[in-house]
């Protein structure tokens with residue numbers, strides 16, 4: 689008997705299977721995404737995992753692929769939160785829709801986070817509204833590039849660079865922030881191993897920074913060099 693072929697269906701010996709997740713019925717797709725979220729988010733502290741879960745659900749509902757693709761991946765976020773433990777003055781360069789900023793605030797109620805981005809993402813406030821008001825008050829949003837440098841004299845205990853990913857800008861950012869780093873501070877670069885962003889690796893090489901790779905993050909401790 690001839691087998692009917694559909695562009696959407698891949699025929700196995702026994703069962704017709706969807707060829708990609710996009711072809712699955714919406715309920716199955718949502719369940720699949722929910723299971724994936726639980727697996728990926730379980731390494732995070734409970735308040736952070738709860739926020740990320742809700743943010744992912746909202747992003748899918750809104751069709752916000754930008755946030756789903758650009759926010760720091762859960763495995764890297766777990767490393768970032770581990771390194772941030774006990775560090776209260778934190779600066780992030782590259783806010784996007786603030787998922788990581790909110791996560792850093794939720795992980796420590798005494799942490800103050802300043803985050804820079806020249807672009808205000810239209811959906812940012814939707815995600816900030818998911819955070820408790822207390823966490824929202826811990827976050828200072830700065831509309832401007834990371835290379836603008838510090839706005840006050842508070843020593844920074846952790847600098848997280850997840851901005852342009854371009855060589856020259858990354859170098860300029862480190863020069864702008866280095867004088868503000870507290871003794872023992874961490875400088876963490878996102879996407880060190882990402883093939884699409886060679887600028888991060890090139891900047892680190894040009895600056896001659898020592899450090900270690902944790903996930904896709906490059907972790908540099910100036911006072912240890």
Ligand SMILES: C[S@@+](CC[C@H](N)C(=O)[O-])C[C@H]1O[C@@H](n2cnc3c(N)ncnc32)[C@H](O)[C@@H]1O
Pocket residue numbers: 758759760780781782783784785786787788789804805806807832833834835850851852857
């Ligand atoms: C990968 S996204 C950041 C994701 C965010 N850290 C998170 O985990 O949710 C990169 C962001 O860097 C911003 N950006 C680009 N150039 C920048 C610069 N010179 N300074 C600060 N942010 C910049 C972009 O507008 C974009 O929102």
